[in-house]
Amino acid sequence: MHEKKSSSKKIIAIVAAVIVVIAVAGGIYYGVQANNERVRTEQAAKKKAAAASSSKKAAAASSSKAAAESSEAAADPLYGKLKQYGLTYPELQYAKTMPITFVGDSVMLGSESFLKEIFPKMVMHADVSRQAYGVPAVLKQMQSAGQLANTVVIGVGTNGTFTADTTKEIMDVLGSKRDVFWINVHVPSQPWESQSNDQIKKATDKYKNLHLIDWYTVAKGHTDWFAADGFHPSTSGQPHYYTLVAKQVLQQVTKK
Structure with a gap:
């Protein structure tokens, strides 16, 4: 127990x-x-x-x-003048170092000095009464002279219509690697206005590196923007023309 x-x-x-x-x-x-x-x-x-x-x-x-x-933007007179048209300070800074080529007629020529302010490194070959069919030869001359930048702006069609063959000649010179912009036309007094704009639209639809700058739509109805002939921008219309061109170009090239 x-x-x-x-x-x-x-x-x-x-x-x-x-x-x-x-x-x-x-x-x-x-x-x-x-x-x-x-x-x-x-x-x-x-x-x-x-x-x-x-x-x-x-x-x-x-x-x-x-x-x-x-602070820098506030001190920049060019930005102070152009910001009301939608151009930003970074865009204008980028434009200062950007090579660019312009080829056009007298409408473009009238804004040469203003575009030069925005794009100091630009080369422009614009002439009075220039037609689209004369552009391929101009581009070839500029190419030989080393004046064709990677960004090219075309501004023709004001003085007459042109064919798809002319467009092809232009794009054959410029190739598929460049960013190319084509400004359409505002020339309400002439019957070829719509024909030129149709050709430009077809071209921008066909070529992937060709971009439309729609001056026609922006300018339509603004008779006060033009001289007596109705298609050359006046002093009040020029800022709308060249800032539209600059804005469209800069938005495209800076997004890459």
Whole structure:
């Protein structure tokens, strides 16, 4: 009987010891887990604080840069004159270093000095009464002289219509790698206005690197923008002409 009691006490003691070991192990385990969670929480908080600090520094740098650009823009007389027409300061800064070639008729020629202000590195070959069929020869001459930039603006069609063959000759010289822009025409007094514009639209639909500058739609109805002949921009119309050309060109070339 005494031995049975002694055996029972040992069993109880062993069970109690096991329980204590399990409890201690569980406590240690949960303590480690809690500590790990605390460490993770602290690390997450530090990362968040570091990210917030970095974000604040970036915002401060961006704000400082914006302030500097704003100050420079405010001091730029060309931007002050042209911002009302939708040209941005970064666009005008880009234009200062951009080689560009213009080939056109007297409508384009009338805005030469203003376009030169925007694109100081431009080369223009514009002439009075120029027709589209004369452009391929001009382009070939300019190509031989190294005057064809990667961006070319064509402005003909005012003095008469032309065929798809002429368009092909022009694009054959310019190739498929250049960005080419064609300004359509506003000449309401002449029957070929719509014919020229139709040819220009067909050409821009056909050639992927040829872009339409829609002067006709912008100018339509603005009789006060033109001289007595109805198609040469007057002093009030010229800013609308050359800023439209500059904006369309710069939006295209700067998005690449």
